[in-house]
Amino acid sequence: MDQTKRKDIDYTNDQTTKNKVNRPQIEQAIRLLLEAVGEDPTREGLLDTPKRVAKMYEEMFEGLHINPKEYFKTIFNEDHEELVFVKDISFYSMCEHHLVPFYGKAHVAYLPKDGKVTGLSKLARAVEATARRPQLQERITSTVVDAIMDMLAPHGAMVIVEAEHMCMTMRGVRKPGAMTMTTAARGVFETDSVRRNEVLTLMKTT
Ligand SMILES: Nc1nc2c(ncn2[C@@H]2O[C@H](COP(=O)(O)OP(=O)(O)OP(=O)(O)O)[C@@H](O)[C@H]2O)c(=O)[nH]1
Ligand SMILES: [Zn+2]
Numbered sequence: 001m002d003q004t005k006r007k008d009i010d011y012t013n014d015q016t017t018k019n020k021v022n023r024p025q026i027e028q029a030i031r032l033l034l035e036a037v038g039e040d041p042t043r044e045g046l047l048d049t050p051k052r053v054a055k056m057y058e059e060m061f062e063g064l065h066i067n068p069k070e071y072f073k074t075i076f077n078e079d080h081e082e083l084v085f086v087k088d089i090s091f092y093s094m095c096e097h098h099l100v101p102f103y104g105k106a107h108v109a110y111l112p113k114d115g116k117v118t119g120l121s122k123l124a125r126a127v128e129a130t131a132r133r134p135q136l137q138e139r140i141t142s143t144v145v146d147a148i149m150d151m152l153a154p155h156g157a158m159v160i161v162e163a164e165h166m167c168m169t170m171r172g173v174r175k176p177g178a179m180t181m182t183t184a185a186r187g188v189f190e191t192d193s194v195r196r197n198e199v200l201t202l203m204k205t206t
Helices: 003-009 023-036 049-060 068-073 120-131 137-152 193-204
Strands: 075-077 084-095 101-111 116-118 156-165 180-187
Touching (some): 068 137, 084 156, 101 137, 101 193, 116 120
Antiparallel strands (some): 075 116
């Protein structure tokens, strides 16, 4: 296999590589948390829980060590200056206010310019890397759209995210089924309602 093609899964963000997940510290924190809520972390059923949670957090927050922009270094010189749209990209993220999940779908569109077309999977990988951190839905939306703008310099890009927040369903206001929609439009999608509506119409088609 051409190793240059594998670089997309190996890039790391300089700022975050220094702070890779500290599993022993997470384990200690989980033991303290269990104690604090009135549990006994030494009882059999909970003995391995701190270890499992540390491993789980490493997975759920792996996006902290990935710069989503790096995916868009994969560029094919293709003369296509019409819409590219990947919809229904499922994701799971963690609400940074409550550390409970929010999850849903992202829809990512861009209008390439000067032959700069990226791999379709890279759009989904950028969503995935951005979601796997303590997050806000708005920030996932704008981070992905701005990464595309910065790296591909297209005519425009648009991202729509729809998600259900567990912090609004299982606790607090308790409104299961409430869906939050966020959009971010740049370039032609900001200025041209025909272009924007093309994306919205395609989003609704099954
Ligand atoms: N804008 C935004 N808000 C979020 C997101 N996820 C959770 N929140 C909100 O963050 C807010 C935190 O509000 P606070 O009053 O500080 O915390 P709280 O007392 O737990 O709030 P309640 O959820 O209303 O019980 C809540 O309104 C959540 O719904 C998100 O992705 N974007
Ligand atoms: Zn929350």
